[in-house]
Amino acid sequence: MTAETSNSAPLRFVFRGQPVSVTGAPATRSVLQWLREDAQACGTKEGCAEGDCGACTVLVAELAESVPAGSRAILSEGLAIRPVNACIRFLPTLHGKALLTVEDLAQPDGTLHPAQQAMLDHHGSQCGFCTPGFVMTLSAEHERQACTSGPCPGRAELADALSGNLCRCTGYRPILDAAQAMLQQPAPRLPLAGLREQLLALQATPAAPHSPRTLAELATLRADKPAARLVAGATDVGLWVTKQMRDLGELIFLGDVAELRRIDEEAEGLHIGAAVTLEDGWAALVVRWPALAEMFRRFAGPPVRHAGTLVGNLANGSPIGDAPPVLIALGATLRLRHGEATRELPLQTFYLDYMKNQLQSGEFVESVHVPFATLQPGWQVQAHKLSKRFDCDISAVSAGFALRLDGDTVAEARLAFGGMAATVRRAAAVEAAIVGQPWTEATLRAAQAALAADFTPLSDLRASADYRRLGAAGLLERLWLSTRPADPVAVDQLRVWA
CATH class of the missing domain: 3.10.20.30 (Beta-grasp domain)
Structure with missing residues (x-):
């Protein structure tokens, strides 16, 4: 077509x-x-x-x-x-x-859906322009809760569910009040x-x-x-x-x-098909790597995540994509297909230049394979995102870190950054500065200095080059603070939203 x-x-x-x-x-x-x-x-x-x-x-x-x-x-x-x-x-x-x-949503007799009634009762609408979108998201959450036996989601969880809906005038307090009240009214439900x-x-x-x-x-x-x-x-x-x-x-x-809508688990890792949504694909990663939960929460909003795909975020080659740094750090590979022939390619070598990749004519990405190697003892995985808004925003800098310590020494490291160059890529000089070295503050400072050899970031509407350099150095410091052998800081203590 x-x-x-x-x-x-x-x-x-x-x-x-x-x-x-x-x-x-x-x-x-x-x-x-x-x-x-x-x-x-x-x-x-x-x-x-x-x-x-x-x-x-x-x-x-x-x-x-x-x-x-x-x-x-x-x-x-x-x-x-x-x-x-x-x-x-x-x-x-x-x-x-x-x-x-x-x-x-409303019943034939005029009875409103609980999401509609709660928005009315709790003054969750002012100009009303955004209200239908909020009501649809809330009605989905109402249906989700009706189909589970677990406790009702809290205010923070409801805010996450609504992170793809923007209100310009009412304010979110009454909308969240409505969301909580809605869950106390089990019926009527969606007309299914x-x-x-x-x-x-x-x-x-x-x-x-x-x-x-x-x-x-x-x-x-x-x-x-x-x-x-x-x-x-x-x-x-x-x-x-x-x-x-x-x-x-x-x-x-x-x-x-x-076949592209499947997530298959094997002994060595996950195979995530090219048509698996961001919501489902990233959720499967979080089950295995809970440290990726905050990146999941901040990765677009639910309506985008339920439509877009994880492989699509990899294949489009954006230098500010949130998934590529994390999956490069995890050692992911792509399965490329042309007709009946397939080949495997490390994700880190897929990107050639700005919006250019190694796909040949008639070839497409069939799936991404994410190995379980970083689940082994000694490995620590982190994902970070710097953006102007906490929710539903494009990254200025994103990072995926996988670090393995052997005692006090850095044995292996895969540190990937987005937003720092024309493509997402590993910080080779930074990795060379820390692998084989004791994981001390002196090693951290050497790693931060090595960023200049890896990246020459640009200034644009999202961030200046200086901000990106300082931000990337700060993320390395956050990695060190939370993984240093002596007195590591809990990761939750390094987040704005704990």
């Missing part, structure tokens, strides 16, 4: 509880455009058109068996439900799924009755154009169309359309390839 031409085959999904068929929609038409302009469903708002403010938040439901074990999607009534940004979600990606918006049966019926319909359902189909299509652009969550390329008005050319959608 191309961005300029319309799809010939109809797109089929469930909306307002009924199957709908859409023909003639451009491949890059957003769900938000379709809602407001075609379906006249104007409760969903357009704010930023880039997935930052959350005013356009909707819920997308699919069959529960399509998501990996341990998924962070809300699992209810045989469905996997995710909040996503409608403004950068391409309409064809809804094929075979169900779409729920703020108009779906009959959706699973409808989605099962849609499985028999043909796939959307250029939306392969198997890895073999994708490999053949990619080899035949090497110039086509691969799209998974569109949390990056969606902005090329909404902000830059770019023609994306021919598109291939990865999100329906079953």
Whole structure:
């Protein structure tokens, strides 16, 4: 399918509880455009058109068996439900799924959903523009809680769930008051009755154009169309359309390839498929490396994480991506595929220059393998992010650190930085300054001095070169303080938000 031409085959999904068929929609038409302009469903708002403010938040439901074990999607009534940004979600990606918006929440008799009622009771809305997005995120959390037997999430956890929703005038205290009150009212819940049966019926319909359902189909299509652009969550390329008005050319959608949506654990490590969402992929990492939890919390907002993919964050080659430094530090490798042929490539060698990588014509990233080596005794892993906002912001500097001590001596180190050069890369001079040395303050100072040999950062709108140099040196100091053999400082004591 191309961005300029319309799809010939109809797109089929469930909306307002009924199957709908859409023909003639451009491949890059957003769900938000379709809602407001075609379906006249104007409760969903357009704010930023880039997935930052959350005013356009909707819920997308699919069959529960399509998501990996341990998924962070809300699992209810045989469905996997995710909040996503409608403004950068391409309409064809809804094929075979169900779409729920703020108009779906109230009961036919007018009874409001607990999220709506609580926002009303606790004065959680002032101008009201952001309110539908907040209500949709809250309704998802209400459904999540209704499907679990655990305690209600606290205020901090609810704030994390709402980190992808921006309020410009009301203030977050009454919204969080509403969130807590909502959880005390178990019903009514999301209108999910009959959706699973409808989605099962849609499985028999043909796939959307250029939306392969198997890895073999994708490999053949990619080899035949090497110039086509691969799209998974569109949390990056969606902005090329909404902000830059770019023609994306021919598109291939990865999100329906079953083999790419898997997370497989083997004795040596995790294999995370190219269509696994950031939310699910990063959650799988946090289970094994709890030290990555804060980076998970600050990695975009939930609607972006539920749409974008972990491999997409690696493959796009951004020098300020949050995942590449961490996975380079963990020793990750990529599996690249062309037709039936595959090859393995260390992630640290994948990036050649700014937005340039080692993919050959017709080749694509099938998965990322994250080895368990750094779970062995002696290893310490950390992930850090410096940005202007705590939540849902792009990094000025990001870092992934893996350090192994043998007694008081640094035996191994993999220290990777983003935001310091044209690509994410390891700090070779810094590593050379510490490996084989006692892990003392003198060694730390030598490492900080060696940063100048590794990086010559630039100034831009996010940070000055001096800030980046000082920030990177500070992150090395944070690493040393928390891992030094004598009197290490607890990592929580080095965080702004403990």
